[in-house]
Amino acid sequence: DAGITQSPRHKVTETGTPVTLRCHQTENHRYMYWYRQDPGHGLRLIHYSYGVKDTDKGEVSDGYSVSRSKTEDFLLTLESATSSQTSVYFCAISQGGGYQPQHFGDGTRLSIL
Amino acid sequence: SQQGEEDPQALSIQEGENATMNCSYKTSINNLQWYRQNSGRGLVHLILIRSNEREKHSGRLRVTLDTSKKSSSLLITASRAADTASYFCATDDRGSTLGRLYFGRGTQLTVWP
Numbered sequence: 124d125a126g127i128t129q130s131p132r133h134k135v136t137e138t139g140t141p142v143t144l145r146c147h148q149t150e151n152h153r154y155m156y157w158y159r160q161d162p163g164h165g166l167r168l169i170h171y172s173y174g175v176k177d178t179d180k181g182e183v184s185d186g187y188s189v190s191r192s193k194t195e196d197f198l199l200t201l202e203s204a205t206s207s208q209t210s211v212y213f214c215a216i217s218q219g220g221g222y223q224p225q226h227f228g229d230g231t232r233l234s235i236l
Numbered sequence: 237s238q239q240g241e242e243d244p245q246a247l248s249i250q251e252g253e254n255a256t257m258n259c260s261y262k263t264s265i266n267n268l269q270w271y272r273q274n275s276g277r278g279l280v281h282l283i284l285i286r287s288n289e290r291e292k293h294s295g296r297l298r299v300t301l302d303t304s305k306k307s308s309s310l311l312i313t314a315s316r317a318a319d320t321a322s323y324f325c326a327t328d329d330r331g332s333t334l335g336r337l338y339f340g341r342g343t344q345l346t347v348w349p
Contacts, residue, residue, distance in 0.1 A: 146308075156337075165339040165342055167339070168336055173250075182338075215278075221329075221335040223284075225281065227280070229278045
């Protein structure tokens with residue numbers, strides 16, 4: 124399995140609080156992605172990174188920010204969590220962007236009350 | 237939206253039978269990928285098929301791609317109980333190499349012993 128670790132694996136927090144999810148990889152892959160998975164929607168891309176400090180928005184980026192200060196870590200931040208951001212969040216990595224498969228972590232289950 | 241759509245949403249078969257899942261998408265692609273997700277886990281890559289390929293095999297998996305119809309199918313032969321999972325197709329953007337993927341809502345496959 125690709126070396127991807129997501130932390131925390133589970134989190135419960137309150138509306139209005141900031142939340143940061145971490146994705147750590149040991150594969151030295153250039154590309155990293157954050158998705159959310161909700162019933163009836165499949166996976167939707169939030170943000171992605173194509174190199175250190177190079178990031179861009181995905182389909183559902185409103186309310187989220189990301190940072191990548193080193194190759195192995197990609198952070199997803201909810202500045203002020205809302206109940207609509209309750210979801211399962213997946214990080215993925217890829218060696219070659221669009222022409223290579225993505226390898227996924229096991230997800231973070233986030234509940235916002 | 238480029239989002240793929242899988243059909244059927246759910247499929248229930250006996251061990252030993254073949255399972256066929258279909259995917260349709262809306263715009264031109266570089267490649268199409270199929271992923272599997274076991275309950276509570278991240279997605280696992282199965283097959284990547286490029287837009288200039290028509291068929292690809294991997295073990296008991298056979299994927300076809302018809303770019304004129306913007307559709308793909310995944311065939312699992314001689315299904316096993318361990319194949320029980322959700323299966324997703326994912327497409328990219330024809331004009332991009334950054335690996336932005338658009339996932340469908342998935343097909344839930346149940347294989348009964």
